[in-house]
Amino acid sequence: MKELYCVIGNPIAHSLSPVMHTALLEQNHLDASYVPFLIEKQEFTTAIEGLKALGISGCNVTSPFKEDILPFLDALDSEAKACGAVNTIVARNGRWTGYNTDGIGYLQGLESIRTINETDQILIVGAGGASKAIFHALIHHTDASVTVANRTLEKAVKMVAGTAHRAISLAEAESQLADFTIVIQTTSSGLTKENAALPIRLHDLTARTIVSDIIYNPAETPFLKEAKAHGAITQNGLPMFINQAAIAFELWTGIEADRDLMRNIVLKQVGGK
Ligand code: ATR
Numbered sequence: 002m003k004e005l006y007c008v009i010g011n012p013i014a015h016s017l018s019p020v021m022h023t024a025l026l027e028q029n030h031l032d033a034s035y036v037p038f039l040i041e042k043q044e045f046t047t048a049i050e051g052l053k054a055l056g057i058s059g060c061n062v063t064s065p066f067k068e069d070i071l072p073f074l075d076a077l078d079s080e081a082k083a084c085g086a087v088n089t090i091v092a093r094n095g096r097w098t099g100y101n102t103d104g105i106g107y108l109q110g111l112e113s114i115r116t117i118n119e120t121d122q123i124l125i126v127g128a129g130g131a132s133k134a135i136f137h138a139l140i141h142h143t144d145a146s147v148t149v150a151n152r153t154l155e156k157a158v159k160m161v162a163g164t165a166h167r168a169i170s171l172a173e174a175e176s177q178l179a180d181f182t183i184v185i186q187t188t189s190s191g192l193t194k195e196n197a198a199l200p201i202r203l204h205d206l207t208a209r210t211i212v213s214d215i216i217y218n219p220a221e222t223p224f225l226k227e228a229k230a231h232g233a234i235t236q237n238g239l240p241m242f243i244n245q246a247a248i249a250f251e252l253w254t255g256i257e258a259d260r261d262l263m264r265n266i267v268l269k270q271v272g273g274k
Pocket residue numbers: 126127128129130131132151152153154156187188189190199200
């Protein structure tokens with residue numbers, strides 16, 4: 002029987018997951034479909050029960066349901082457990098396992114620039130859901146020292162609690178900027194207008210520092226533009242976006258995802274180069 006995969010969220014119309022996954026399913030001649038489902042918050046339980054009853058094979062979960070889905074899962078992988086959030090579900094024989102591929106997806110992108118090692122001092126700006134996923138991937142899969150800076154300091158403090166890593170204020174991040182080899186922008190501030198204030202000023206950035214932003218549309222946020230002007234090596238959020246989806250596809254099918262195909266599809270949709 003034809004297998005069904007989906008992405009659930011609200012809003013969902015903007016999601017590029019259906020075009021990417023449909024292309025991968027077709028390329029691999031799999032008898033399966035991938036569709037978006039818009040779910041109203043008050044209908045969430047009914048909708049999830051419906052997906053279970055239909056016997057879907059897998060699902061992506063996006064905002065605002067990455068935490069709401071937890072009570073419906075039979076098991077969690079270590080990354081999802083650490084983050085308390087799930088973006089991918091694998092359903093096998095009616096058993097649903099939750100994964101979080103955002104952090105590992107980010108790390109794969111970062112490591113395409115160079116290998117991260119114990120001499121790296123990494124600054125993560127922001128302490129929201131995406132930051133948390135990246136933080137856990139970095140501390141579990143690299144030997145780097147990680148510092149989280151956030152406008153609301155308590156959120157960063159809570160994130161690093163119980164680890165050997167640090168939380169600082171945005172002002173401290175600005176003044177200590179020269180110490181970092183990698184800076185990761187995870188706040189939503191770059192999504193807004195061209196002249197939006199940067200979460201931190203980059204005057205003290207050392208040339209050749211790797212600076213990445215998890216936003217991929219626009220392709221160059223004001224943060225990345227400023228970093229480039231200071232001689233940084235920059236990377237936008239496209240590799241993370243592609244890789245998190247590729248890892249989900251690989252979890253579902255066991256087939257390596259064609260990341261070039263995925264990248265071309267996304268670039269075509271967002272009108273990038
Ligand atoms: P996501 O799940 O996409 O990471 P989120 O959980 O809403 O998004 O988190 C947004 C992050 O962006 C938070 O770290 C937020 O800071 P606060 O915790 O202080 O709210 C940060 N953020 C949003 N707008 C910002 C701005 N203009 N300047 C600095 N930080 C900002």
